[in-house]
Amino acid sequence: MMKNIDAYPFKGKKVLVRVDFNVPLDDNFRITDTTRIDAAIPTLRRILDDGGSVILMSHLGRPKEGPEEKFSLKYLISYLGEKTGARIMFADDCIGEQALALSKNLRPGEILLLENLRFHKAETKGDETFASKLAALGDVYMNDAFGTAHRAHASTAVIAKFFPEDKMFGYIMENEVASIDKVLKDTKRPFTAILGGAKVSGKIEIINNLLDKVDNLLIGGGMMFTFIHALGGHVGQSMVEDELFEVALHTLEGAKQMGVKIYLPTDTIIADRFENDAHRKLSDVNDIPDNWMGLDIGPETIKVYNKVIGESATILWNGPMGVFEMDNFAEGTKAIAEAVAAATGKGAYSLIGGGDSVAAINKYGLKDKVSYVSTGGGAMLEYIEGKELPGVVAIKA
Ligand code: AMP
Secondary structure, eight states: OEEOTTTOOOTTOEEEEEOOOOOOBOTTSOBSOOHHHHHHHHHHHHHHHTTOEEEEEOOOSOOSSSOOGGGOGGGGHHHHHHHHOSOEEEESSSSSHHHHHHHHHOOTTOEEEEOOGGGSHHHHHTOHHHHHHHHTTOSEEEEOOGGGTTSOOTTTTGGGGGOTTSEEEOHHHHHHHHHHHHHHHSOOSSEEEEEOSSOSTTTHHHHHHHTTTOSEEEEOSTTHHHHHHHTTOBOTTSOOOGGGHHHHHHHHHHHHHHTOEEEOOSEEEEESSSSTTSOEEEEETTBOOTTOEEEEEOHHHHHHHHHHHHTOSEEEEESOSSOTTSGGGOHHHHHHHHHHHHHHHTTOEEEEESHHHHHHHHHTTOGGGSSEEOSOHHHHHHHHTTOOOHHHHHHHO
């Protein structure tokens, strides 16, 4: 049976916590965005302060065949020590003799960080033997990795069966599920979804599944050009997925039938190459010169989107409006982030999800001005689609 983190007595227990410490590291192995680690601290504090010890399991990146230096979790040790004030032990392999010995000697208030789970292929395969070896390290299983809750991996789902009486969500999982339920089940209208990012292909399912839930859908980012082109616009060198024209048109038609207003940009900032210092100009979205590409939404679009956002009571935002990593094409994303923050200030409930939208919200210092920043983009969107997340089901079952 599922237990509750606030009620559970952790004293003397070794708690296996699946976290999402999949943080970006630069070439010198420095963490460039600590959001995901910071988010897990209250969960870890709860266990440590109650006299328990913590065994951390995570993945980082996408290692192909076994261990790879650039994906080692050992580069997180010092930051983790700093943030928790706890003594951090590290196991070079997430299973095996050393991990077992370290776990056995772990004392209350201490943390054992296990090396990257995905150095074993068995993790993503959801291998039961591998899960049982992880399970052998602790007395309690806690899942606080919402970012991987949509995967049926060994550490996110399979392992739960070894802890039928001692499994629970951490605070992140609890909050994520509650915040999405607030958007979907307790929706105040109008409900506006803002979708951006690179490609339609990754998001078409989500768009289609949101159609019976939202009142407005604002489209931006690279994916807007597939829609514009499918409608007969001239988009030059902009990112386009030809094979999705039919699908895009079908989506627009579906929206019409369901009474959802889909907004597409009318103007765009174009560039003559994919670089921050490329030549730039403003263009009609339907009339981009042959050798130019659209890399951001334009001021007229921003104005319209701002108005819709300002009149919304529930807002869901996933994906940047342009190539915001380049400062010269970040204006649209920044303006939308500010509009969402302003609407929140006036009482709207806003949920931000997806690595890049989260990065944008952080970049513009607006994290505390929106209602909830989700740490798991893919998982959040699948949950919004109404899919059952294996990581959630395994705990609840
Ligand atoms: P996603 O992971 O699908 O949310 O895509 C995020 C990425 O989309 C970011 O790295 C952006 O730079 C990129 N992106 C946004 N707008 C455009 C655009 N107009 N052309 C190309 N890439 C874009």
